[in-house]
Amino acid sequence: MRRRLGGSNRDVFAVGLGCMGLSWAYHDRSLDENAGVELIRRAIDLGVDHFDTADVYGPFTNEKLVGRAVRGRRERVVLATKCGLVLEDAATYRYGRGGSPAHIRDACEGSLKRLGVERIDLYYLHRIDPKVPVEESWGAMAELVAEGKVRWLGVSEAKVPELERISRIHPVTAVQSELSLWTRDYLQDVLPWCESHGTSFVAFAPLGRGFLTGAISAGARFEPEDFRSTLPRFRAEAVAENQTIVERIRAIAGRRGATSAQIALAWVLAQGDRVLAIPGTQRAEYLEQNVAAASLELTPDEFEELGALPAPVGARY
Numbered sequence: 001m002r003r004r005l006g007g008s009n010r011d012v013f014a015v016g017l018g019c020m021g022l023s024w025a026y027h028d029r030s031l032d033e034n035a036g037v038e039l040i041r042r043a044i045d046l047g048v049d050h051f052d053t054a055d056v057y058g059p060f061t062n063e064k065l066v067g068r069a070v071r072g073r074r075e076r077v078v079l080a081t082k083c084g085l086v087l088e089d090a091a092t093y094r095y096g097r098g099g100s101p102a103h104i105r106d107a108c109e110g111s112l113k114r115l116g117v118e119r120i121d122l123y124y125l126h127r128i129d130p131k132v133p134v135e136e137s138w139g140a141m142a143e144l145v146a147e148g149k150v151r152w153l154g155v156s157e158a159k160v161p162e163l164e165r166i167s168r169i170h171p172v173t174a175v176q177s178e179l180s181l182w183t184r185d186y187l188q189d190v191l192p193w194c195e196s197h198g199t200s201f202v203a204f205a206p207l208g209r210g211f212l213t214g215a216i217s218a219g220a221r222f223e224p225e226d227f228r229s230t231l232p233r234f235r236a237e238a239v240a241e242n243q244t245i246v247e248r249i250r251a252i253a254g255r256r257g258a259t260s261a262q263i264a265l266a267w268v269l270a271q272g273d274r275v276l277a278i279p280g281t282q283r284a285e286y287l288e289q290n291v292a293a294a295s296l297e298l299t300p301d302e303f304e305e306l307g308a309l310p311a312p313v314g315a316r317y
């Protein structure tokens with residue numbers, strides 16, 4: 001299943017690879033670099049051609065890994081990276097924002113170097129900086145396009161009024177925001193905005209950071225260095241309560257002879273032609289399952305049943 005990237009003339013496979021978890025956030029935070037490179041190359045062989053990273057993942061190491069993995073295969077892939085989130089404390093995952101034009105220009109130079117490319121395909125503002133008018137941040141990013149350092153622009157977690165403001169300055173090729181069976185907020189307004197503006201909606205954490213796959217049972221505990229230990233939805237009582245969601249996905253998966261992860265991804269992709277998903281994984285087996293999910297079409301009954309799942313306990317951040 002291939003889908004058009006924003007208003008561009010480029011199609012990508014609907015399931016990309018979110019590379020964050022190869023160096024950051026989950027497990028012990030990182031996989032051996034050679035294993036990460038091998039996984040990305042396996043993804044390319046399977047037809048995946050959209051890879052998502054950010055300067056803050058690592059910080060900085062994930063871009064190097066992705067750059068190394070795509071060397072010699074550059075023309076086959078769309079490389080997406082991000083600026084504008086600045087790590088203030090790695091131990092607690094505390095972030096600040098960096099939306100000033102000077103920061104964005106420096107960040108872009110850094111990303112180009114670490115990725116080892118002359119141009120970034122899709123460059124996102126990772127978060128809007130409340131201290132900087134968004135027009136200034138977006139204007140600086142549009143200059144990067146004019147200079148040939150970036151091909152297309154995207155923004156993460158923006159709301160409709162912000163999208164309206166920035167799209168007057170330069171087209172928004174992609175909005176990257178959380179969308180999954182337990183995070184549906186953006187279906188009401190941002191996805192319709194994307195549809196009417198020819199913008200891709202790139203669904204991040206489409207597997208609910210692993211929860212929707214059924215791998216996280218009641219009683220699971222997260223080490224302090226696992227990012228999920230900071231999220232209300234992953235506190236013990238929420239994990240226990242939210243098993244109802246997992247059980248219902250598992251039942252549908254069982255009937256379809258699919259995995260829960262595949263059902264969760266198929267539901268995200270069924271939200272419309274503008275939607276792309278970027279699940280993350282460290283394992284080739286999961287990667288293969290996620291790629292295969294692009295061919296899994298839910299029946300109207302399954303789609304409805306999934307749409308009626310209860311809202312989760314616990315805020316997402």
Ligand SMILES: NC(=O)c1ccc[n+]([C@@H]2O[C@H](COP(=O)([O-])OP(=O)(O)OC[C@H]3O[C@@H](n4cnc5c(N)ncnc54)[C@H](OP(=O)(O)O)[C@@H]3O)[C@@H](O)[C@H]2O)c1
Nearest residue numbers: 018019020204205206207208209210213261279280281282
């Ligand atoms: N813009 C933003 O602010 C933002 C925020 C978060 C994420 N992102 C992007 O979105 C990407 C994906 O999000 P994410 O990695 O946070 O969450 P995710 O894709 O929802 O979930 C990743 C988790 O699911 C597990 N998994 C993957 N495929 C599986 C399968 N087939 N069966 C069972 N388990 C499976 C992975 O396990 P293993 O690791 O053990 O394989 C990992 O623990 C990131 O890599 C990043 O690029 C962006």
